[in-house]
Amino acid sequence: MIRRILFTAGAVLFAGLAAAAMPTICGDCRMEKYASCGGFLEGASVDAKGGLWVVDLLSGKVLEVGSDGHCTTRGNTGGQPNGAKFGPDGQLWITDKQLGLLKMDPQTGKVTPLLQSYRNERMRGLNDLAFDATGGVYFTEPYGSSALKPDGRLFYLPAGKDARLQVVADNLAFPNGIVVVASRAKVYVGEYALKRITALPAVGSPDEFDVSHVFATTVGGVGPDGMLLMKDGTLLAANFDAGEILGFDPTGHPIGSFRVPAGLRTTNLAIRGEWLYVTEGSSGEVWRVRLTSP
Numbered sequence: 001m002i003r004r005i006l007f008t009a010g011a012v013l014f015a016g017l018a019a020a021a022m023p024t025i026c027g028d029c030r031m032e033k034y035a036s037c038g039g040f041l042e043g044a045s046v047d048a049k050g051g052l053w054v055v056d057l058l059s060g061k062v063l064e065v066g067s068d069g070h071c072t073t074r075g076n077t078g079g080q081p082n083g084a085k086f087g088p089d090g091q092l093w094i095t096d097k098q099l100g101l102l103k104m105d106p107q108t109g110k111v112t113p114l115l116q117s118y119r120n121e122r123m124r125g126l127n128d129l130a131f132d133a134t135g136g137v138y139f140t141e142p143y144g145s146s147a148l149k150p151d152g153r154l155f156y157l158p159a160g161k162d163a164r165l166q167v168v169a170d171n172l173a174f175p176n177g178i179v180v181v182a183s184r185a186k187v188y189v190g191e192y193a194l195k196r197i198t199a200l201p202a203v204g205s206p207d208e209f210d211v212s213h214v215f216a217t218t219v220g221g222v223g224p225d226g227m228l229l230m231k232d233g234t235l236l237a238a239n240f241d242a243g244e245i246l247g248f249d250p251t252g253h254p255i256g257s258f259r260v261p262a263g264l265r266t267t268n269l270a271i272r273g274e275w276l277y278v279t280e281g282s283s284g285e286v287w288r289v290r291l292t293s294p
Contacts, residue, residue, distance in 0.1 A: 043084030075109030190224030
């Protein structure tokens with residue numbers, strides 16, 4: 001009986017600590033289930049009208065999640081979509097594990113291939129992407145790399161018809177999620193296999209003394225998956241196989257974490273209005289939490 005009481009008290013204490021883990025971000029951070037789409041959800045993204053979109057790695061589906069939580073298929077890449085972001089052209093740009101860099105017209109569902117190879121070499125599987133202020137796009141190529149074989153790559157495709165694809169880094173340990181920090185001319189890449197978030201100088205960075213460095217590290221799970229940068233500089237990262245969202249301040253110091261109530265495979269993040277949406281892969285569900293400051 002004493003052991004049971006102690007265990008219960010400990011569980012309540014832990015729950016209390018978890019609930020208040022990031023009060024500046026989401027208060028008590030109590031999450032609610034928003035949608036059950038099935039599959040292995042990734043690529044949470046919000047369009048110009050506020051529509052929430054996700055992709056299913058397993059079926060190739062591109063889905064729009066309505067305000068009632070209903071998931072509607074709007075297209076299919078025919079491959080394995082990993083990441084998705086709406087670009088400056090209003091199209092949904094997709095990094096597909098099998099088919100490379102694609103974009104989809106959200107109105108018609110038409111998928112257009114953009115890049116499948118680099119210097120006559122077929123890409124080894126893309127994961128995530130992020131746009132910079134000029135309309136250029138960064139994207140990660142992790143497959144085949146690992147902690148013991150850090151040869152994953154980060155690419156950059158400038159905006160414009162005559163743009164040439166370039167390699168920003170080619171020695172990354174399973175580069176996964178990515179965000180662009182315009183105010184600091186940096187790019188943060190989640191090196192999933194080494195449990196770290198690495199900061200790299202952005203293409204064209206004016207700071208000649210800037211060097212690549214480890215911005216933050218993670219604990220538990222496998223490593224950082226999708227990431228999101230808030231307006232105040234706070235970085236949020238989905239910690240895959242830990243079922244949690246991690247928070248870091250602009251200097252890389254951890255500010256806390258909170259857990260998804262069910263499932264460990266937190267994959268991606270998106271903000272719409274006053275809500276933060278989180279995709280969980282193993283259950284095919286979308287969870288959300290209300291933000292303290294929309």
